[in-house]
Amino acid sequence: MTSQGFLPQLPLTVNALALFGLLLLVGLIGGEFAKRVLRLPRVVGYVVVGLLLGESGLGLLNARVVAESWIFVEIALGLILFELGRRLHFAWLLNDRWLLATGLLESTLCFGFIYYALTYFGVQPIYAAVAAAIGVSTSPAVVLLVAQELKAEGQVTERALNLTAMNSVIAFVLTTMMISVIHQEYRADFTMALLHPIYLLAGSLVLGYIASGALIMLSRWIGKHAERQLAVMLALIVFTIGTAYMLELSTLIALMAFGVFSRNLDTRHDLMAVDFSMIAQMFYVVLFVMSSAKLHVIDLLTGGLIAVVFVLARFAGKSIAVMGLTYFSGARRGSAGLLCLALTPMSGLALAMVQGTANLYPDFSAKLSATVLSAVLILELIGPIAVQFALKRAGEAKEEK
């Protein structure tokens, strides 16, 4: 042994942790660049960094890094869905039923338009239906992040978040039902086709319900201390994600249900409105960088045209409903158009739900992904800009100094 044996051996092997930290930093720098230089939402920067480093770009984000950051991505999604679920306030929907009607009609038309547009352009009905179900959901992460970044508050912001919560719930339920259709398509056994979605839906709801009960009881015991309630929330979010995996349930539905129940069952007001944005920022960077790293720009060449059809049909479905019904709700004149823009972002979230099932039938998964992910790619870039424009135009963003 030489006297310099304590020094690292050259060439250095970069471990996954260092790579992951680097990824975070590059993502953050990309976000700052987008914000300061281009005056775009930071999310756009994260997405672009993901594309550059990911499978379409330098290919730095290999399987090892993805595995290392998987837990962060899960937690990020958990935080977002929980927070979004907490925005879905039943009392409001009862007090402004036109808002409820807008949410239902918007999701229905969106599904119908995408389905018909895709089948019209020759997509097989089953793919069209699954893609349409996925398209119903507005990206909760994008709307929430842009709203937080702008510190936006007001009717357009709140209504956009509520409609996003509603269409996400509807998309998750629809996609779960599609699982049954996929099973049938591949001639799986009838009980499997019937029981699988029921198990997913009911099981995830029950899990979310139990988690919210635990959260409310623990918070009551802890009292009104924001930092400790926050810790309990985070712990339960992580625990719920893990449990959903163990039980082969849907993490998306479980976490969303967790949020919705904690908002609406907290009749004694034990929970504080804890703001996780400080902690969550890091998770969000990872989420966007990692999820866009998996997107293939090349898909746009093959799936591009049909993706554009998808995007337009989706926008038309949502907009017709929102433009038609917002006047009757309590929202002020002129907010309908802005709401349409704010609902533009789309995420591949719901895709993850069918993917588990679709993976049983690989051929199905591949065909679906190209279309849906091309649309996601387009909307991950345009969506945040549309939301930022809508919230600023509505005068709901915090004044810039």
Place this chain on the structure above:
Amino acid sequence: MERPEMEFKSSPGLSVGVELELQILNSRDYDLARDALDLIALLEKTKLPGEVKPEITESMIELNSSIHNSHDTLLAELKTLRNAVTQAAQRLNVRIAGGGSHAFHLWADRRIYPTERFNHLLKLYGYLAKQFTIFGQHVHIGCPDGDTAIYLAHIFSRYVPHFIALSASSPFQQGEDTAYQSSRLNTVSAFPLSGHLPFVQSWREFLEYFDKMRGYGIVESMKDFYWDIRPKPEFGTVEIRVFDTPLTVERAALIAAYVQSLARYILNERPLAPEADVYTLYNYNRFQACRHGLKATLVDAYTQRPVELRAEIIETLKRLAPHAAALGNSEALASLKFEVEADRSDAGWLRQAYQETKSLNDVARLQSDLWMGLSRP
């Protein structure tokens, strides 16, 4: 000098009108929200008595009653307004609360309501404009002429501590217990044109003063004076502005009944002559009432002796009995007397709520439940 707007417009003696500045809260953490524009737009679609108006920041709205002759019709109208505002607020998922201050909002977060006048005030007063997100009740009393208004205003000045103690509902500011029953008035005091009417003896003398101030370029209209009590020539009223907005419209109506009965006593019996010493002691007595509420000890300018405020209010309520009866306000004053004797105040209610919940967010929530009529005091 031509000044038609300063012509004192005679109005039916002893008529009463009320303005209430109210808080708009979000229903997530009960901090101040900024939905005034939407709320006002939504209320414009409904036919309402009185008026709904914007105030300096987007977290406030102001309700104006029409003109009344007694407590009962005023209360009925305020309830109608409250129900309409509550319903509109619920459609927007926001809440409305009374109280002179929001317990924990940060003034720097406030946004000025976009009108020319409010933007001008922001430019003129800087941060004070945003700090002015405080909530008061104004009571107007109709007067036949300007001289009567000046006299009434001077005698009302002696009773300012009563008004403060009866309405005090701003114990918390910016997340802290201020130790005051009404901390709101400290914010008003920061304005250069706050304070009281000069010791003029007639409407003619007042106009001379006004012309001088306008000549200097200090004021353009009566609106620029932020006095506790000011004559309002275009309405033909004396306007008292020291009240914190009470937690309920019921309390707001009781306070209006007290003022109206007091005005009848003052104008019918002319028991006191205007006294310069009222203003010598004014700031001290006003501070005592803000700090201690009903438990304050004041110095009376007329007897030059210390007086216990609570005992003096009870004494005054007794003296007002025949006037209250003549106006149809007897029951109102009886309930007010009951509250004062029990030492109950809105500031006390708020502190109690904090004791029980240990959370100012919950205080704001309970406060809005109370104003919207979703809970009882």
